[in-house]
Amino acid sequence: MAGILSFGAYVPRLRLQRSAIYEANRWFAPGLRGLARGERAIANWDEDVITMAVEAARDCVASDAREPIATVMLASTSFPFADRQNAGVVKEALNLRDDVATHDLGCSLKAGTGALLQACRAAAAGGPVLVIGSEQRRTRPASEDELLNGDGAAAFLVGEGDGFARFLGAASVSVDFVDHFRPAGAEFDYGWESRWVRDEGHSKLAADAIDKVLRKHKLSGSDISALIVGIASKGVAITLAKKAGIPAQAVCDDLAEVMGNAGGAHPLVLLAHALEKANPADKLLVVGFGQGADALLFEATAAIASRPNAHGLSKWLRRGVKETNYCKFLAFTGQLRLELGKRAEFEQKPVLSALYRNRKAVLALVGGRCTKTGTIQFPQSQISVDQEHSMLDTQEDYPLADRRATVLTYTADQLTYTPDPPNYYGMIEFEGGGRMLSEFTDVDPERIDVGAPMRMMFRVKARDERSGFIKYFWKAVPAQEND
Amino acid sequence: MASGIRDKVAILGMGCARFGERWEDDAEQLMVEAYLEALADARIEASQIDAAWLSVGFDAVNIGPSGIPAAMALRLPNIAVTKVENYCASGTEAFRGAVYAVACGAADIALAVGVEKLKDTGYGGLPVRSRGTTFDMIGVVGSAPGNFAQLATAYQAKHKIARQDLKRAMAHVSVKSHANGAKNPKAHLRKPVDIDTVVNAPMIADPLGLYDCCGVSDGAAVAIVTTPDVARGLGKKNLVTVKALQLATANGWELQGSGWDGSYFHTTRIAAVKAYKEAAVTDPGRQVSLMEVHDCFSITELVTMEDLFISEQGHGWRDVLDGRFDADGPNPCQIDGGLKCFGHPIGASGIRMIYENYMQILGRAGQRQRQTPPILGLSHNLGGMPNQSVAAVAIIGLQGA
Numbered sequence: 001m002a003g004i005l006s007f008g009a010y011v012p013r014l015r016l017q018r019s020a021i022y023e024a025n026r027w028f029a030p031g032l033r034g035l036a037r038g039e040r041a042i043a044n045w046d047e048d049v050i051t052m053a054v055e056a057a058r059d060c061v062a063s064d065a066r067e068p069i070a071t072v073m074l075a076s077t078s079f080p081f082a083d084r085q086n087a088g089v090v091k092e093a094l095n096l097r098d099d100v101a102t103h104d105l106g107c108s109l110k111a112g113t114g115a116l117l118q119a120c121r122a123a124a125a126g127g128p129v130l131v132i133g134s135e136q137r138r139t140r141p142a143s144e145d146e147l148l149n150g151d152g153a154a155a156f157l158v159g160e161g162d163g164f165a166r167f168l169g170a171a172s173v174s175v176d177f178v179d180h181f182r183p184a185g186a187e188f189d190y191g192w193e194s195r196w197v198r199d200e201g202h203s204k205l206a207a208d209a210i211d212k213v214l215r216k217h218k219l220s221g222s223d224i225s226a227l228i229v230g231i232a233s234k235g236v237a238i239t240l241a242k243k244a245g246i247p248a249q250a251v252c253d254d255l256a257e258v259m260g261n262a263g264g265a266h267p268l269v270l271l272a273h274a275l276e277k278a279n280p281a282d283k284l285l286v287v288g289f290g291q292g293a294d295a296l297l298f299e300a301t302a303a304i305a306s307r308p309n310a311h312g313l314s315k316w317l318r319r320g321v322k323e324t325n326y327c328k329f330l331a332f333t334g335q336l337r338l339e340l341g342k343r344a345e346f347e348q349k350p351v352l353s354a355l356y357r358n359r360k361a362v363l364a365l366v367g368g369r370c371t372k373t374g375t376i377q378f379p380q381s382q383i384s385v386d387q388e389h390s391m392l393d394t395q396e397d398y399p400l401a402d403r404r405a406t407v408l409t410y411t412a413d414q415l416t417y418t419p420d421p422p423n424y425y426g427m428i429e430f431e432g433g434g435r436m437l438s439e440f441t442d443v444d445p446e447r448i449d450v451g452a453p454m455r456m457m458f459r460v461k462a463r464d465e466r467s468g469f470i471k472y473f474w475k476a477v478p479a480q481e482n483d
Numbered sequence: 484m485a486s487g488i489r490d491k492v493a494i495l496g497m498g499c500a501r502f503g504e505r506w507e508d509d510a511e512q513l514m515v516e517a518y519l520e521a522l523a524d525a526r527i528e529a530s531q532i533d534a535a536w537l538s539v540g541f542d543a544v545n546i547g548p549s550g551i552p553a554a555m556a557l558r559l560p561n562i563a564v565t566k567v568e569n570y571c572a573s574g575t576e577a578f579r580g581a582v583y584a585v586a587c588g589a590a591d592i593a594l595a596v597g598v599e600k601l602k603d604t605g606y607g608g609l610p611v612r613s614r615g616t617t618f619d620m621i622g623v624v625g626s627a628p629g630n631f632a633q634l635a636t637a638y639q640a641k642h643k644i645a646r647q648d649l650k651r652a653m654a655h656v657s658v659k660s661h662a663n664g665a666k667n668p669k670a671h672l673r674k675p676v677d678i679d680t681v682v683n684a685p686m687i688a689d690p691l692g693l694y695d696c697c698g699v700s701d702g703a704a705v706a707i708v709t710t711p712d713v714a715r716g717l718g719k720k721n722l723v724t725v726k727a728l729q730l731a732t733a734n735g736w737e738l739q740g741s742g743w744d745g746s747y748f749h750t751t752r753i754a755a756v757k758a759y760k761e762a763a764v765t766d767p768g769r770q771v772s773l774m775e776v777h778d779c780f781s782i783t784e785l786v787t788m789e790d791l792f793i794s795e796q797g798h799g800w801r802d803v804l805d806g807r808f809d810a811d812g813p814n815p816c817q818i819d820g821g822l823k824c825f826g827h828p829i830g831a832s833g834i835r836m837i838y839e840n841y842m843q844i845l846g847r848a849g850q851r852q853r854q855t856p857p858i859l860g861l862s863h864n865l866g867g868m869p870n871q872s873v874a875a876v877a878i879i880g881l882q883g884a
Contacts, residue, residue, distance in 0.1 A: 341606065342604070342605050342606040343606065343608075343611050343626075345611075346611045346612075346613075346624070347613065351616050351619075351620075354616045354617060354620065355620060358617060358620060358621075361620075361621060362620045362621055375740075375741075377739045377740065378621075378739060379617075379621060381735075381739075385734075385735050385736060385739045385740045386740070387734075387736055387740060408637065408744065408745050409633035409634070409636055409637040409745035409869075409870075410633060410636050411625070411628075411629045411630075411632035411633050411636065411688045411689055411691075412686075412688065412689040413625050413626050413628065413629030413632070413687075413688040413689075414685075414686055414687055414688060414689075415608060415626035415628055415629065415687050415688060416611075416624070416625045416626040416629055416688075417611070422688075422689070423625060423629065425623045425625055425629065426633050426636070427633065427738075427745055427870060429741075433741060434739075435738070435739065435740075435741065436621075436738075436739070437622060437623050437738060437870060438623065439623050449640075450636060450637060450639075450640035451640070461620075471620065473620065473621060
């Protein structure tokens with residue numbers, strides 16, 4: 001039987017205040033007032049489903065524990081690429097072996113629970129599965145979804161054995177209940193009346209899945225210690241709990257106040273959150289909804305008492321910074337087309353053959369270590385950079401992504417184009433050796449100085465307007481205390 | 484052991500176009516303007532030129548590829564014309580080609596022409612461009628101010644200087660160059676500024692403000708070189724000869740190796756040591772009587788004073804504030820306004836620096852002439868950015884000096 005061997009999550013740093021969204025739109029949509037409380041997580045301009053998935057995966061599995069991973073599953077309804085496997089980019093960024101299987105799962109808000117379910121079923125037969133849910137859903141300005149949604153990701157390593165939580169089983173209900181849809185290529189969702197969705201969808205289909213899984217395992221509602229419902233509709237979880245006889249105190253906080261709903265990834269985000277607090281023998285019921293429902297049942301093991309506390313959702317939630325500029329959010333999502341200036345006309349056409357040749361350096365930040373002198377450098381080169389002993393063809397792979405670095409030089413550049421000026425960048429030096437010129441992101445100006453500690457993150461380097469290609473690379477961010 | 488270039492090549496003539504926003508002119512007219520002045524100074528005909536080198540930094544946004552644009556503009560007699568590019572050190576690179584051709588005897592008379600038409604991009608500052616396929620995937624294509632601003636943050640940290648003190652020293656560099664540029668009829672920027680204006684100017688790339696950055700200009704400069712024998716044969720007196728010509732190119736140590744702290748130019752130090760040796764300069768602070776350095780940014784000039792071994796390490800900023808490099812100071816630097824105010828048409832700048840030293844040595848610098856004409860003039864022409872640079876150092880002086 002499979003279990004959750006490790007878990008992690010990621011929430012982007014900026015938290016857009018819902019009051020700011022409401023204030024900007026109240027002239028048109030005063031009815032949004034009821035939703036104008038709390039804050040929602042928004043991706044920085046250089047984040048997307050792939051980069052957030054990478055961060056959640058790093059939070060879940062340390063670089064020295066990735067070797068056994070046999071499969072990577074990425075679930076989302078907001079993939080940046082329709083054809084170029086998104087999970088494949090994540091695999092490269094994590095510097096996984098090439099002989100892993102990678103899958104994208106999407107097209108429904110139950111993609112996240114679906115992927116977790118498949119991971120639990122596949123892990124026993126095919127080796128550990130890294131399953132990730134990640135979402136950055138586009139919403140129309142002044143829509144309810146704009147206020148309700150939040151960007152984020154969660155990741156689980158599922159494999160044989162009990163791990164932190166044993167997978168007990170699941171039940172699925174799949175019907176073409178169209179509460180909303182988005183045609184291929186369309187930018188936004190088209191939805192139906194929420195009262196109908198609640199009465200006919202949530203209350204019946206999700207309840208049915210819960211009922212089925214409880215019966216299958218001969219459990220009653222009172223056996224459940226955590227009901228995790230990733231539906232962005234206030235009160236749904238309470239209603240479902242009541243129906244199933246699950247105690248109200250078992251209903252998990254949906255994080256609406258502090259991050260919003262991360263769509264298909266949200267049940268996974270909430271599960272990661274619940275596991276931070278679970279006690280041995282707790283039964284956790286995870287519900288995903290979208291054209292039916294999945295209900296997955298887990299039981300926390302004795303190991304949960306010794307879970308690492310350095311990782312997890314709470315750390316990322318604490319890292320939040322309030323953002324009150326609604327225009328900035330619209331500019332980041334490309335919905336507000338600012339005058340970018342002529343410097344933004346710089347050619348960003350991808351060179352796919354060169355990217356493939358250099359994929360380890362570009363996507364995984366793998367540098368080189370001279371096997372003769374120990375000199376570490378980025379990127380690798382045939383002739384070592386060592387000024388005393390310039391060795392030829394002596395370098396072995398030396399991953400730098402998970403090494404701490406310190407700032408050697410820096411600037412805040414107002415002239416060069418960036419979607420979020422000023423552009424911070426500078427030279428950084430890695431602990432243990434190696435250095436590079438790096439862009440900085442998620443910058444707190446107070447924390448950038450010569451000698452300041454930094455941590456690397458996988459980010460969008462540039463987007464090519466003409467081809468739509470997205471260039472990814474690593475950037476330095478001010479390090480957190482626990483990094 | 485190479486014997487070096489000292490006194491093997493003489494400057495026969497030089498010319499420099501007026502730098503600035505030359506809205507009415509193409510690169511071709513700028514080249515012709517500098518060329519005609521140099522030709523008249525050399526008192527030769529085009530048919531006497533054996534070979535030519537053309538330097539340009541941003542050919543993709545002005546003259547296009549190859550040596551042909553210079554050959555056509557100047558209607559050179561189907562001689563070899565080689566186009567060179569080595570970032571902002573391109574001008575000295577073209578000069579080096581011409582000087583070496585003469586020194587080795589392949590040419591009796593050679594020409595170096597540097598040009599840049601930068602005011603056709605539609606925006607201020609240097610054009611944004613690719614730095615190569617691999618670099619563009621893993622590097623940072625920042626602005627020039629951003630690249631050099633890092634020098635200031637590293638220098639400040641290394642020498643534990645208060646931010647305001649360094650800001651003020653950098654401002655002094657610019658105030659001095661503006662005062663000098665005001666006296667130069669060919670300079671792009673001819674308005675003196677006061678220190679408060681500089682210190683309080685809008686930030687471009689922290690800590691560099693607007694006045695810490697040089698002008699981006701259109702312009703051209705030309706040098707015609709020959710052997711001392713040929714020069715004398717042509718009736719030339721008071722020969723200015725090349726004493727040293729050195730170039731150092733970064734091999735990636737600063738960017739990828741370990742040990743460099745970002746506060747100085749490794750390449751400048753190497754080029755300076757070699758140039759002083761070649762020119763038999765043993766005490767640069769005393770012997771180098773005039774300097775034209777690559778003051779693309781105020782901090783560059785300040786740090787370069789140390790890298791050329793004029794100032795002690797960590798003391799450059801104090802020497803600046805003490806007025807050591809002012810036009811009437813002991814080591815005048817940028818007496819023509821420098822890149823800051825004469826302007827910075829990339830491909831022409833290295834030759835413009837040599838032009839100024841040449842004019843000053845011969846006492847022909849007009850209103851800005853140093854009271855006592857300098858004996859040795861050093862020009863320092865830097866390409867790239869602090870972590871990946873090309874440093875060129877040229878020293879010229881009267882024959883026998």
